[in-house]
Amino acid sequence: MKATPLELPGLLLLDPVRHGDARGFFSEVWSRRALAAIGLEIDFVQDNHAHSAEAGVLRGLHFQRPPSAQGKLIRVARGAILDVVVDLRQGSPGYGKAATVELSAANWRQLWVPRGFAHGYLTLEPDTEVLYKTDAYYDRAADAGILWNDPALGIDWPVAAPILSEKDRAAPRLADIPPPFPPGSW
Numbered sequence: 001m002k003a004t005p006l007e008l009p010g011l012l013l014l015d016p017v018r019h020g021d022a023r024g025f026f027s028e029v030w031s032r033r034a035l036a037a038i039g040l041e042i043d044f045v046q047d048n049h050a051h052s053a054e055a056g057v058l059r060g061l062h063f064q065r066p067p068s069a070q071g072k073l074i075r076v077a078r079g080a081i082l083d084v085v086v087d088l089r090q091g092s093p094g095y096g097k098a099a100t101v102e103l104s105a106a107n108w109r110q111l112w113v114p115r116g117f118a119h120g121y122l123t124l125e126p127d128t129e130v131l132y133k134t135d136a137y138y139d140r141a142a143d144a145g146i147l148w149n150d151p152a153l154g155i156d157w158p159v160a161a162p163i164l165s166e167k168d169r170a171a172p173r174l175a176d177i178p179p180p181f182p183p184g185s186w
């Protein structure tokens with residue numbers, strides 16, 4: 001498993017091996033041993049699977065407040081997404097900065113997002129299926145979000161009018177919420 005650190009500390013782009021043959025392919029999409037070998041020892045507790053029917057669906061930017069913060073290991077089994085994360089860890093050199101990466105069934109890449117980030121994605125193709133593992137359970141009371149196009153984040157979304165949930169349409173800007181991950185919480 002190749003692991004490439006991205007510009008925000010803790011973010012890792014992973015390239016699992018895909019063994020192709022005449023039948024199709026085989027791939028170990030998650031292995032505790034392979035992740036431990038690159039220094040990631042994570043106890044995942046939940047697997048999520050989301051289908052988006054259309055290109056232009058934007059989900060995010062979401063996080064769960066501590067102590068229910070979640071690390072996420074994200075991949076795409078069908079279609080493609082622009083995956084976006086924002087570092088919300090106060091005191092991190094990346095605080096308030098965003099990173100974007102394309103994940104697709106074609107490139108077979110995965111993104112490891114540690115606790116302390118907001119996460120969102122835009123589907124680039126219809127019928128896109130996103131799968132991700134989390135290291136903490138869903139906690140509806142801790143569920144929170146930041147407005148996808150908060151100008152302070154400077155995210156270069158390739159779409160002006162995405163398809164959003166009502167919740168995401170009404171999300172606050174980062175400057176309008178108490179810092180979700182103060183020093184000591186991450």
Ligand SMILES: Cc1cn([C@H]2C[C@H](O)[C@@H](COP(=O)(O)OP(=O)(O)O[C@H]3O[C@@H](C)C(=O)[C@@H](O)[C@H]3O)O2)c(=O)[nH]c1=O
Pocket residue numbers: 048050059060062063072119120121137138165
């Ligand atoms: C996230 C989640 C949602 N739900 C429920 C709540 C709601 O009724 C329904 C849809 O929830 P949402 O609208 O929040 O789904 P969605 O907008 O897809 O939310 C997801 O977005 C991406 C970007 C993430 O990073 C995830 O952590 C998660 O926040 O599913 C669960 O039961 N368990 C979960 O873990």
